[in-house]
Amino acid sequence: MLLPVALLCLALTAPALGVPVAVERPQKPRQKLLLVSFDGFRWDYDRDVDTPHLDAMAKDGVKAQYVTPPYLTITSPSHFTLLTGLYIENHGVIHNMWFNTTSMEKKAYYPTQFQNDWWDNGSLPIWITAQRQGLKAGSLHFPGTAASYQGEVAMVREVEPRFYNYGNETYWQRNIDTVMGWFGDQDLDFVSLYFGEPDGVGHKFGPDTPQRRAMVRQVDRAVGYMRAAAERRGLSGHLNVVITADHGMSALFRASEIKQIVLSKIPGFSFKDLSFHLVDYGPSGMLLPKPGMLDKVYGALKGAHPHLHVYKREEMPARMRFSNNGRILPIVLWADAGYLINGYLPVQTNKGEHGFDNHNMDMKPFFRAVGPAFRRNLEVGPFETVNIYPLMCHILGIRPEVNDGHLNATKHMLVSASEDKPGGMSTVKMAFTGLAAVVGLLAVVFIVRVSVHVHKRRNEDRVSNSSTHSDGFDEETAKSTSF
Ligand SMILES: *[C@@H]1O[C@H](CO)[C@@H](O)[C@H](O)[C@H]1NC(C)=O
Ligand SMILES: *[C@@H]1O[C@H](CO)[C@@H](O)[C@H](O)[C@H]1NC(C)=O
Ligand SMILES: *[C@@H]1O[C@H](CO)[C@@H](O)[C@H](O)[C@H]1NC(C)=O
Numbered sequence: 001m002l003l004p005v006a007l008l009c010l011a012l013t014a015p016a017l018g019v020p021v022a023v024e025r026p027q028k029p030r031q032k033l034l035l036v037s038f039d040g041f042r043w044d045y046d047r048d049v050d051t052p053h054l055d056a057m058a059k060d061g062v063k064a065q066y067v068t069p070p071y072l073t074i075t076s077p078s079h080f081t082l083l084t085g086l087y088i089e090n091h092g093v094i095h096n097m098w099f100n101t102t103s104m105e106k107k108a109y110y111p112t113q114f115q116n117d118w119w120d121n122g123s124l125p126i127w128i129t130a131q132r133q134g135l136k137a138g139s140l141h142f143p144g145t146a147a148s149y150q151g152e153v154a155m156v157r158e159v160e161p162r163f164y165n166y167g168n169e170t171y172w173q174r175n176i177d178t179v180m181g182w183f184g185d186q187d188l189d190f191v192s193l194y195f196g197e198p199d200g201v202g203h204k205f206g207p208d209t210p211q212r213r214a215m216v217r218q219v220d221r222a223v224g225y226m227r228a229a230a231e232r233r234g235l236s237g238h239l240n241v242v243i244t245a246d247h248g249m250s251a252l253f254r255a256s257e258i259k260q261i262v263l264s265k266i267p268g269f270s271f272k273d274l275s276f277h278l279v280d281y282g283p284s285g286m287l288l289p290k291p292g293m294l295d296k297v298y299g300a301l302k303g304a305h306p307h308l309h310v311y312k313r314e315e316m317p318a319r320m321r322f323s324n325n326g327r328i329l330p331i332v333l334w335a336d337a338g339y340l341i342n343g344y345l346p347v348q349t350n351k352g353e354h355g356f357d358n359h360n361m362d363m364k365p366f367f368r369a370v371g372p373a374f375r376r377n378l379e380v381g382p383f384e385t386v387n388i389y390p391l392m393c394h395i396l397g398i399r400p401e402v403n404d405g406h407l408n409a410t411k412h413m414l415v416s417a418s419e420d421k422p423g424g425m426s427t428v429k430m431a432f433t434g435l436a437a438v439v440g441l442l443a444v445v446f447i448v449r450v451s452v453h454v455h456k457r458r459n460e461d462r463v464s465n466s467s468t469h470s471d472g473f474d475e476e477t478a479k480s481t482s483f
């Protein structure tokens with residue numbers, strides 16, 4: 001009579017104990033995630049080119065109308081936002097170029113990749129967080145890969161050589177094969193993979209050119225190659241792929257068509273009043289006036305050109321989130337779409353640029369996702385790229401660091417829109433399950449014990465009138481049961 005009760009109790013607690021109740025279900029492998037960036041892939045680049053593989057991916061997964069990158073819309077800062085979920089003012093990688101305002105030194109994009117103190121400014125990229133929680137992470141060419149963070153690096157990584165052809169399709173396929181090998185042979189859980197195009201052609205030829213369209217076809221072939229490679233290796237059942245970019249691209253006006261912004265020609269402005277400046281870098285700039293010169297410099301520049309925006313760091317529009325960091329210089333400049341900020345002379349020769357206001361539609365990147373965590377054939381509205389980080393942590397089943405994103409900006413894309421973690425159990429859930437298991441086991445033990453006890457007592461009663469007493473059985477069982 002008590003046995004059925006004990007069995008019922010066991011059945012109720014069995015899921016918590018991990019005991020199969022009815023049918024044996026195979027253990028689902030932890031979900032993997034590949035984050036891919038195609039530098040400078042603007043949200044609408046698929047509109048004037050046939051992109052069969054991107055279309056197939058959208059059909060099998062999720063496509064966002066566009067995403068909003070952080071300001072400043074340039075490569076290293078925006079990629080570090082993808083890896084941390086933080087706005088640029090909060091992660092500190094405020095520019096592609098490392099600089100020292102005392103020594104006047106500047107480093108270009110590539111050498112800055114190796115400048116640890118520039119990248120490791122108090123925020124951890126997702127590789128490190130994943131690894132600290134028992135996962136395996138890798139990165140190939142993704143900005144930030146070469147640096148170490150609190151002495152740690154992605155456990156598998158490849159940094160491109162100094163002079164690398166970022167557009168070579170043969171390299172792209174080799175890199176995809178490398179990454180699929182990391183997932184397959186080395187069982188990595190998370191990899192970030194970077195491609196330097198279509199940014200290169202966007203700069204050189206402009207975004208509305210046959211060269212850019214040809215490169216988008218190459219991106220499309222790479223996406224097809226990637227998905228086929230995952231399929232071939234039997235990874236597609238548990239591999240999620242998120243594809244996005246750091247910023248878009250905007251066509252520049254021809255110099256002869258417009259009144260260009262040349263700082264040295266602005267009345268009342270003099271480079272002699274500055275102790276350091278970062279200009280001739282597309283449409284953005286930062287100035288450090290000499291002591292006491294801030295208001296003079298600001299006053300000369302403010303309103304000096306109808307397409308030049310001039311702000312004191314502290315007065316930057318709050319929505320741009322580019323103010324609250326000591327690395328940002330006291331005066332921030334940016335130009336409207338189509339314009340550049342030149343120092344002494346117009347020396348910049350690109351046909352396309354980024355670095356503009358992140359509200360400008362030309363700066364918006366694309367976003368696609370496919371895999372077991374994602375719903376199929378779903379088009380969603382725009383969201384900020386800070387939200388990609390919590391989404392990735394959720395899929396991987398890891399606890400995110402403090403960040404500026406929200407899972408609720410993206411969770412409607414997921415198969416399980418509930419609080420269920422596709423990648424693994426949350427700490428709370430794990431603790432609860434463990435507790436339920438202990439309570440369940442204790443209940444079973446108690447019932448069995450009581451049952452045995454009662455049975456025994458009945459027998460003893462039959463033999464004699466003496467009674468038994470508690471021997472601490474339950475307590476011992478509880479102590480020896482560790483989860
Ligand atoms: C910047 O340069 C100055 C002068 O050379 C030097 O004292 C300082 O340590 C440098 N700072 C950094 C962060 O490299
Ligand atoms: C971040 O960098 C600034 C200088 O650029 C430095 O003063 C600060 O201590 C750094 N913070 C951390 C946590 O590394
Ligand atoms: C790409 O790299 C391969 C291997 O090094 C080389 O044979 C090929 O010519 C390159 N293609 C282009 C377009 O540069």
Ligand SMILES: *[C@@H]1O[C@H](CO)[C@@H](O)[C@H](O)[C@H]1NC(C)=O
Binds near residue numbers: 408409
């Ligand atoms: C997320 O959800 C909370 C509570 O439902 C809501 O207050 C907040 O506005 C949401 N945030 C976003 C970014 O949707």
Ligand SMILES: [Zn+2]
Binds near residue numbers: 039040074076247
């Ligand atoms: Zn870029």
